[in-house]
Amino acid sequence: MAAMREPTFLILTALADGPRHGYGVIKDVSELSAGRITLLAGTLYxxxxxxxxxxxVEPDHEERVDGRLRRYYRLTDTGRTALAERAAELQRAARIARTRLRANPGTA
Amino acid sequence: MAAMREPTFLILTALADGPRHGYGVIKDVSELSAGRITLLAGTLYxxxxxxxxxxxVEPDHEERVDGRLRRYYRLTDTGRTALAERAAELQRAARIARTRLRANPGTA
DNA sequence: GGCCGATAGGTAGATCATTGATATATAGTC
DNA sequence: GACTATATATCAATGATCTACCTATCGGCC
Incomplete structure (x- = not known):
């Protein structure tokens, strides 16, 4: 399993809220990143x-809404663990960065 | 400027502590990631x-220590701003992920 | 003197997650 | 009829990173 990049992390975070279908993940990632990141369909699928x-991740169930198929996915326990570890790492690194920036202000 | 990936973020974080030379950045990144990430020379340079x-980032100065050249780099103001923004983003995303995992525990 | 590990900087090609483009299909709006 | 939003899917290209090299100095060891 290669390094988890940001889009992947955001997809797992979207699914941490409960099962979602692909398009729902794209919408959620857009919201949870404050509109900064719009997942492309290619990236997602x-x-x-x-x-x-x-x-x-694993398939949850399928729904047919207005003739369109919705394929839902959910986190596995392995996925939950991987996301938790990754979130902790990111939080730690981000905290260090902000502490250092405060302690060591530049020209600005 | 493409998306900032983790090694890049860690390099900027290392330099947020003050000017460092390449090898020093590698050592610092190893520490601040709790040993998880060892930057390879190729990645760094x-x-x-x-x-x-x-x-x-910009060159700071060069030193010669024990016959070995040390090339120091420092963050520019642009770099400081970019790092600050990135750190805030990561912290926000990580917090959301952890909140969701707590609110929605899996089988485990 | 020769070897090794740590330090220090550097390059070239391969890897692979992500991107961009494209395709298909339905329903609603202009 | 054209367009937008929803929804899934595939494929070639991109590009940051990784792997694997290279050079060189220093100190310790045998």
């Missing part, structure tokens, strides 16, 4: 396939 | 060149 293969 | 070209 390839990531979902990869995460399924890695066992971090 | 290509990133340093790219960040210099992007204006986030």
């Amino acid at each position: 390839t990531a979902l396939d990869r995460l399924t293969a890695e066992g971090l | 290509t990133a340093l060149d790219r960040l210099t070209a992007e204006g986030l």
Whole structure:
């Protein structure tokens, strides 16, 4: 399992809220990143396939709404653990960065 | 300027502590990531060149210690701003992820 | 004197997650 | 009829990172 990049992290975070279908993940990631990040369809579906293969995510169920198929995914326990570890790492690194920036202000 | 990935973020964080030379950055990144990430020389020097070209980092000065050259780099104001923004983003995303995991515990 | 590990900087090619583009399909709006 | 939003999917290209090299100095060891 290669390094988890940001889009992947955000996808797992979206699914941490409960099962969601692909398009729902895209919407949620957009919200939770304050509109900064819009997942492209290509990024999402390839990531979902990869995460399924890695066992971090699994299909939940399918719905048909207005003739359109919705395929829901959910986090596995492995996925929950991976996300928790990753979130802790990111929080730690971000805190260090901010502490250092405060302690060592530049020209500005 | 493409998306800032983790090694890049860690390099900027290392330099937020004050000017450091390449090898010093590698050591610092190893510490501040709790040993999880060991920057390879290839990653570091290509990133340093790219960040210099992007204006986030600039050469500080050179020293000769025991016959070995040390090339120091420092953050520019642009680099400080970029790091601060990135750190805030990561902290926000990590907090949301952890909140969701707590609110919505899995099978475990 | 020769070898090794740590320090220090550097380059070239490969990897692979992400991006951008494209395709398909339905329903509603102009 | 054209367009937008929803929804899933595939594929080639991009590019930051990784792997694997290279050079060189210093100190310790045998």
